[in-house]
Amino acid sequence: MIIVLSVALIFAAIMNIILLRRRRERLQVFYNVEPKTTSLLSLVESQINSKQQSFSDEVLFGINAWIRFNYRLLMMGPSKAKTFMYILFGTVACIFLNHKYLNYDIYVVIPVGLFVSIAAICIIRKKKLKTEFYANFPEALNIITGLIASGYAITTTFKNCANSVEGIVGETFKEMNDRLEVGDSVENVMLNSYMQLPFPEYYFFILTVMVNLDSGGELKEIFGRLSKMLTNNRIMAKTRDGKTAELRMTMYILGVMPFLFILVLRFVSETNYNLLMSTDGGRYILYYVIGSVTFGFLLIRNWISKII
Template identity: 30%
Template sequence: MMWFFGFQVVFGMALLIYVLRQRRRLDLNDYLQEYTRVHRPKATHSIQQAIDVRSLIGQSFTSRIYYFWLNLLDQLGAFALVKLILFLVLVCMLARFFNDSFFQGNIWIVTLIFLLVCTFLGSQFLRNRREKEFEESFPVALNMMTSAVSSGESLTHAISYVGATLEGRVAREFSNMGKRLQLGEAPEDVFRKACARLPYPMFFFFVMTLRANMERGGQLKDIIQRLNKLMFNIRAIEKKKSALTAEARTSAKIVAAIPFIFIIVMRFFSPENYDFIMSDSRGRMLLYYMFASEFIGILIIWGLMRSAR
């Protein structure tokens, strides 16, 4: 039984890696770095490249952890640490309840699993909410910035105008960018910090546009209008993809929930079988196999959904 379980786990992980490598989309950072390598102008000492792409997207591991923590606190809003502590306490209490009522295993292992899973789900929820807010606010910010530039405002004042007029996370970031630029901070540092706080592809392209315009000049109004149109087309494609895969995603969620619902029902209607699965060593092998199969299957479906074009 043990070798069969191990074979299933190894085979599932190998299949998952193969699917993700075959179907994954081209990452933005890889694209920008490849574009910089292939199309880098043959610069001399007097003519330098307008945009240092690596300075915008390149971060060390410690920097990523640092900005992730700052973004998490910002997403939680006021009293962020208090909310985080309350969340962890509730997760521990929930783990204790489920362990006493259903699992009856090692409380430390169950609590650790609950903390990891709930923390991941919570961070995903906050990130999706922030991304949705960005997608709704950023086109409005681009339109306002285009109007300000068309009326004769400078780029720095146009950024500050957007931050002072709009509300929300995008407006606060524009306000910070405008204040830092007016104080004389290097544009490269300002844009690099902004990209770390808003790590979205469209914002990367927007920052690259601003950086190039500040270095070389150009028709900023037309470029921003094209970028806004591109964002609209991307959102339309994403909504179409979401509509086409809605049935498959719903079916996957139902199929993934059936084993756990069955275990909960069995806890009350068939206690002897439930005790066999939870207490007997042979029953626990079946339980572990079910968890591993569910985990691998969900990962494969998740990878296929993300790579859908």
């Protein structure tokens, strides 16, 4: 069990490092912009140049960024006590299920229970964050576009978005406005906000804002196109979900069936159940079932995400 957990953790860490490196590559676009004078982009360029590090440093940076992002997800919500109670309840549930069905050592079950509980909370809140972003960010773009058309500067529109938009998007704009009012630099505010909303559309938004602050541009038209693109993407996502609903339900049912069969086996044939759970050969079979179901679930989910 420890070997399987270690392999799973290493695989998850590698995947997150790859995703974080891709996110950092997006910010390299600032490096390719050549400003004519000393400007905000030149400051961003120097900041990016200062982060050119060795591979080991990049790995450590990626792990640190991944931990920080998941920590923010873990701390989301009005009550930190509820988060702690969820983690405690999940750990206790893992200990109870292990005592009743698996009989692994307690020093293995407690770390696994903590990891599973924290991972489940982060996944649920990440999904909630994504839903709130795509639901509220188009509204923020419409507000910004209208204010810019009325002659407002782009940095003065953040306060209106903070007062009008709900959810994490409004909170992010409020934090940006507060930091700008106390004199923080625009590039730091933008880059830190991207860490809170790590979405491609928001990246394009902050890139457009930072370029406009230096060289000017037709923000109304650009933000209008971005808002239209977000709306079209939501329509296509709903269409995709509707067309793949049967496939996803089949995937969930097939994924649960092996574990339901093992549960039924405990009551139908306890001898075979003990052979599966208490012997090395049986546990290898169990690990294979868990690994194959997890791999198949991730593979099919990746295919579905590519369907338009």
